[in-house]
Amino acid sequence: MSETPNYDSEYDAIVVGAGLAGSTAALTMARDGLDVIMIERGPSPGTKNVFGGVLYTPRIRELTDFDDAPKERYVAKKTYSMLSEEGDETSMSIAPSSWREEPHNNSWMVLRADFDEWFAEQAVEAGAMLVTETTVTDLIKENGEVVGVETDRPDGELRAPMVVLAEGANSLVSEAAGLKDRDDRDNVAVSVKEVRKYDREKLEDRFHIDGDAGLAAHYFGDGACGDAVGGGFLYTNKRTVSIGVVYSIEDAAHDKKTPDEVLEEFKQHPAVAPLVRGGRMVEYSAHAIPEGGPDSMPELVHDGAVIVGDAAGLVLNSGVHLEGTNMAVESGYHAGRAVADALAQGRTDEAALASYETNLRDSYVVENLEHYGWFMDTAAEEKEFLFDDLPRALGRAGDAYFKMDNTPKDEHVSEAKSHILDATGGWLGAAKKAWKFRKMLS
Amino acid sequence: MTDGWNIVVCVKQVPDADDVSIDPETGRLNRSDAEAVMNAPDYNAVEAALELRDEVGGTVTALSMGPPNADAVLRVAVGMGADDGVLLSDPAFGGSDTWPTSLALARAAEELDADVVFGGEETTDSSTGQVPPGIAAHNGWAQLTYVEELESRPEEDKLVAKRDVEGGYERVAAELPVVVAMGFGENDPRPAGLHRKIYAETDFEPETWTAEDLGIEDEVGLAVSPTQVGGMDTADPVPREQEVVDETDELAEQIAEVL
Numbered sequence A: 001m002s003e004t005p006n007y008d009s010e011y012d013a014i015v016v017g018a019g020l021a022g023s024t025a026a027l028t029m030a031r032d033g034l035d036v037i038m039i040e041r042g043p044s045p046g047t048k049n050v051f052g053g054v055l056y057t058p059r060i061r062e063l064t065d066f067d068d069a070p071k072e073r074y075v076a077k078k079t080y081s082m083l084s085e086e087g088d089e090t091s092m093s094i095a096p097s098s099w100r101e102e103p104h105n106n107s108w109m110v111l112r113a114d115f116d117e118w119f120a121e122q123a124v125e126a127g128a129m130l131v132t133e134t135t136v137t138d139l140i141k142e143n144g145e146v147v148g149v150e151t152d153r154p155d156g157e158l159r160a161p162m163v164v165l166a167e168g169a170n171s172l173v174s175e176a177a178g179l180k181d182r183d184d185r186d187n188v189a190v191s192v193k194e195v196r197k198y199d200r201e202k203l204e205d206r207f208h209i210d211g212d213a214g215l216a217a218h219y220f221g222d223g224a225c226g227d228a229v230g231g232g233f234l235y236t237n238k239r240t241v242s243i244g245v246v247y248s249i250e251d252a253a254h255d256k257k258t259p260d261e262v263l264e265e266f267k268q269h270p271a272v273a274p275l276v277r278g279g280r281m282v283e284y285s286a287h288a289i290p291e292g293g294p295d296s297m298p299e300l301v302h303d304g305a306v307i308v309g310d311a312a313g314l315v316l317n318s319g320v321h322l323e324g325t326n327m328a329v330e331s332g333y334h335a336g337r338a339v340a341d342a343l344a345q346g347r348t349d350e351a352a353l354a355s356y357e358t359n360l361r362d363s364y365v366v367e368n369l370e371h372y373g374w375f376m377d378t379a380a381e382e383k384e385f386l387f388d389d390l391p392r393a394l395g396r397a398g399d400a401y402f403k404m405d406n407t408p409k410d411e412h413v414s415e416a417k418s419h420i421l422d423a424t425g426g427w428l429g430a431a432k433k434a435w436k437f438r439k440m441l442s
Numbered sequence B: 001m002t003d004g005w006n007i008v009v010c011v012k013q014v015p016d017a018d019d020v021s022i023d024p025e026t027g028r029l030n031r032s033d034a035e036a037v038m039n040a041p042d043y044n045a046v047e048a049a050l051e052l053r054d055e056v057g058g059t060v061t062a063l064s065m066g067p068p069n070a071d072a073v074l075r076v077a078v079g080m081g082a083d084d085g086v087l088l089s090d091p092a093f094g095g096s097d098t099w100p101t102s103l104a105l106a107r108a109a110e111e112l113d114a115d116v117v118f119g120g121e122e123t124t125d126s127s128t129g130q131v132p133p134g135i136a137a138h139n140g141w142a143q144l145t146y147v148e149e150l151e152s153r154p155e156e157d158k159l160v161a162k163r164d165v166e167g168g169y170e171r172v173a174a175e176l177p178v179v180v181a182m183g184f185g186e187n188d189p190r191p192a193g194l195h196r197k198i199y200a201e202t203d204f205e206p207e208t209w210t211a212e213d214l215g216i217e218d219e220v221g222l223a224v225s226p227t228q229v230g231g232m233d234t235a236d237p238v239p240r241e242q243e244v245v246d247e248t249d250e251l252a253e254q255i256a257e258v259l
């Protein structure tokens, strides 16, 4: 065979995974003049991604010509609905007129198979190399320092001064290499999602949307995902609807229902069924999402390696918010800059990379995580109230408040109040709960 | 022969079959969204070429005719272990059917002084299976098609093939130069080594030859192609009559009637 060059030390950095965090890091480093190689296990970036939702784009907009990016619809309207198991729905919808204008609150529904491929392409255009269909299986360490990666290919070791771990939520490499503890089971959420295809016109009529406008709907309560801490979601794409549930794996293990049964029940809830009726299922997937918050964030910086995105537990999964894309990008960006700075000084040690962690802490990322970190704990403590009693009480209270009968309105109001107070445990209980959950919407 | 054989393997870029759909309204193939990939049976051809090189020595050169971006399939072959790659690319080739396609490949194989030319069983986008025999015909070389296994006899300049034929197999010995169409799925294509893959996708640059380089500029393209695509139709499934009979005799009677 003609000679095969050896590429050890030919690249300044190896990026494991060409998702949002990986491509951002690669793009940032390549723009800084570094030689970067991204290693992606899928046949192209995004093909294995089951995300069904909203891409938050403030940083991506700075880094790319975002107008050219393949996207579906911007979020013109968000709804939050409480669903009870009995079929009640109480909901709130928000559609500020500003969302209809550029930059559309930096919130776009995208299909990751399209978007991630395009985004990795931007890194390649900046000079990075992308190797696909190659899975990183472990890290090579020497004297405690990460000096390269092992892959599933023959002749599969590759060495480089720096490794950026951007492998997503299922961070087997970081765990295998001892850079990260295995996620506690109760720090991981399970998600099942399906994508249904409709006629574009029918979809726009059904959801009252037009042009590039779209709807992001969130659902809570035991009508959304049974007895578990979690919720359901529905996002409109151009011609498809993504619908799914996300809930704590711990609950999934205790509950006898399988994830697809949970999704099926959610789809049959009277508030949801008419929205997903008909169409054709084009995709079905299940996935783990870390929901740990700041406490389960691993050490982000190591000698010769940094961890970014979901692999670093940078997801906000508070029930009200499900955000990871913006933090994946933000962390990839700060990590990329820190690596470039360290290499400029000829260094790869932890101390030289520390600016990554500092900048991330100074950014909104860690602040947001801390702000909402308490939510999952509180939600778990108050599971019955939040996911069971409250949705039902709200349904009954609404029913009572608007009742059409021959009794005076005053009676309706007091009946409605009594339903809520029953659920909260009286005025004092309500006050305590209000205090406890005050942070949720702040 | 001490320095081994000159082995050429033909690889074609095709739209990923998983992504190709038929537009129900126009009846046309919708290839626009489809990713361009290497024709699946050509992996078997490359593997067979590499195994042969492992046995008899020499070199493997990947050869493809297609648009400039078809260099991607040469990179796949080089990643797996081919030594080099040549792309036949020229607007003059546009619209070529299997006749000029195999002429161009045949001339290139001659130019490369090939002892053995490998091809796949057929392509996933046109599936005529005519190209490897076409190469053999244009050059007046021997051909071995539907090959399951090969045995090399370098000392006799012969290649022996186990060929799949209806009802069994046959063993055929052919003198070099010979064109081999490997049966689909007859071997396990090797994965590319990591460093080789990086090389193939970065530093490796295939040569590009034009129709003029091969001296066939007047013998290729749409105008000289004997076949033309008249149109495409989608076939609706034909409803079949079904009937359950109680007795075997009754069934026999009905069959006899139809016959």
Ligand SMILES: Cc1cc2nc3c(=O)[nH]c(=O)nc-3n(C[C@H](O)[C@H](O)[C@H](O)COP(=O)(O)OP(=O)(O)OC[C@H]3O[C@@H](n4cnc5c(N)ncnc54)[C@H](O)[C@@H]3O)c2cc1C
Pocket: A016, A017, A018, A019, A020, A021, A022, A039, A040, A041, A042, A045, A046, A048, A049, A050, A051, A052, A053, A054, A055, A056, A134, A135, A136, A137, A166, A167, A168, A169, A173, A191, A192, A193, A244, A287, A288, A289, A308, A309, A310, A311, A314, A315, A322, A323, A324, A325, A326, A328
């Ligand atoms: C159902 C669901 C809904 C969501 N909804 C939202 C939402 O609405 N808004 C939001 O902001 N966030 C949402 N998220 C979270 C968001 O998807 C993630 O936070 C984000 O994708 C993280 O980006 P990442 O680059 O860190 O990881 P990923 O996007 O997961 O990318 C990791 C990449 O690494 C590759 N890879 C993994 N292991 C290896 C390996 N060993 N070798 C080589 N390659 C490897 C993968 O193939 C993948 O391409 C959702 C997540 C899920 C599951």
Ligand SMILES: Cc1cc2nc3c(=O)[nH]c(=O)nc-3n(C[C@H](O)[C@H](O)[C@H](O)COP(=O)(O)OP(=O)(O)OC[C@H]3O[C@@H](n4cnc5c(N)ncnc54)[C@H](O)[C@@H]3O)c2cc1C
Pocket: B010, B011, B012, B013, B039, B041, B042, B045, B063, B064, B065, B066, B094, B095, B096, B097, B098, B099, B101, B102, B105, B118, B119, B120, B121, B122, B123, B125, B126, B127, B128, B129, B130, B131, B132, B222, B227, B228, B229
């Ligand atoms: C009726 C008809 C009309 C067509 N009209 C047009 C047209 O107008 N314009 C047009 O561009 N195409 C056209 N094509 C496609 C084109 O003729 C064929 O793709 C090409 O000639 C190869 O034939 P095949 O794909 O059937 O190869 P097969 O004979 O099925 O392929 C067998 C093997 O031959 C080798 N091989 C085949 N083609 C190549 C190649 N290009 N480079 C390297 N190796 C190769 C591969 O090893 C392959 O596995 C037409 C095809 C048909 C059937």
